[in-house]
Amino acid sequence: MSIEGSKTSGAPRRIRLGMVGGGQGAFIGGVHRMASRIDDRYELVAGALSSDAARAAASGAELHIAADRSYADYREMARAEAAREDGIDVVAIVTPNHLHGRIATAFLDAGIDVICDKPITTTLAEALELVQRVRETGRLFALTHNYSGYPMVRQAREMVAAGELGDIRVVQVEYAQDWLSTDLEASGQKQAAWRVDPAQAGAGGALGDIGTHAEQLARYVTGLELAAVSADITSFVPGRKLDDNAHVMLRYTNGARGMLWCSQVAPGNENALRLRVFGSKAGLEFQQEHPNQLRFMPLGQQPRLVTRGGSGTGAAAGHATRIPAGHPEGYLEGFAQLYRDVAEQIAARWQGRAPDAMACSVPTVEDGALGMKFIEAVVASSRAEGRWTDARLTF
Secondary structure, three states: OOOOOOOOOOOOOOOEEEEEEEOOOOHHHHHHHHHHHOOEEEEEEEEEEEOOOOHHHHHHHHHOOOOOHHHOHHHHHHHHHHHHOOOEEEEEEOHEEEEHHHHHHHHOOOOOOEEEOOOOOHHHHHHHHHHHHHHHOOOHHHHHHHHHHHHHHHHHHHHHHHOOOEEEEEEEEEEEEOOOOOOHHHHHHHHHHHOEEEEEEOOHHHHHHHHHHHHHHHHHHHOOOOOEEEEEEOOOOOOOOOEEEEEEEEEEEOEEEEEEEEEOOOOOOOOOEEEEEHHHHEEEEEEEOOOEEEEEEEEOOOOEEEEOOOOOHHHHHOOOOOOOOOOOOOHHHHHHHHHHHHHHHHHHHHOOOOOOOOHHOOOOOHHHHHHHHHHHHHHHHHOOOOEEEEEEOOO
């Protein structure tokens, strides 16, 4: 594959995208494919879409992938695509968690950039190995914590960084769902089955699936480093091997305190991700199910509603905004924003220039390792009856 040969005068060509996982019956693969197309920066040209050869071939045909670029094995795909002049530039990994690390390593070693769904791996040790591999290869690695692509999340991050909240004191974050309130995995439902299987999901159930989203959102917006956790995780559904509910107290290195709740057994909640941050000068609140709005609460003043596309938003929100104010913009566009920012970073490398600074806040391999450290610390704390457990990680 010739990167130099991909340089053009003017706008770069579409980025050649490959995908591992995401075939027939999968959910998140379709989301990634839709997101990659929103800004017309990518073209899906290759895939190893299933570990079952027949399903992989059928899935590739449905997506109009040429038969000779629809692979039965990701290792074969990495070797073959790296050898092609028109090989893929980047691969999207949308498999269950336990496969992320080995797949990413195969493509990094082949000189191919990686976009990986979260969480990054199933263990901290594997995540740290991946950090080292990314650094050794010099390839781009993006982790799709998609909520960090929302315009109002970018707005909140910009406001905190600008000091509009003052010194951050309190962080409250929660992510509540209800879809695993019953023993859904016993029915054979694919999305439920692998998420409650420690061999595929890792040590965290709800904690790994949505708790990592909550922790990353709080970290992304506030910029705070987590110091320690005190946790109580529970499996309420009888026989379930992984947690379906977690309560976590948080201590940050700057002295701030926080609480995180994640649950997949909270009836009446679909994707109720909510973040509240309180500082010495103001507070703010974001709710994922109302993505166009950010509530800003200056001390001693009336709360203000900052809306996407409105006059109160700054450059970061503008960078992540596509459609006029008043129209919903959220989940798919959040993924799309990460894909667009990765595209900008790749195009900048092709053209020998610095990327737009606004495109450089995409979650990285280091963010993924921090998420795995969070899971490890929470599980250890809960097993120790809530003992405060060190959650810091240095690279």
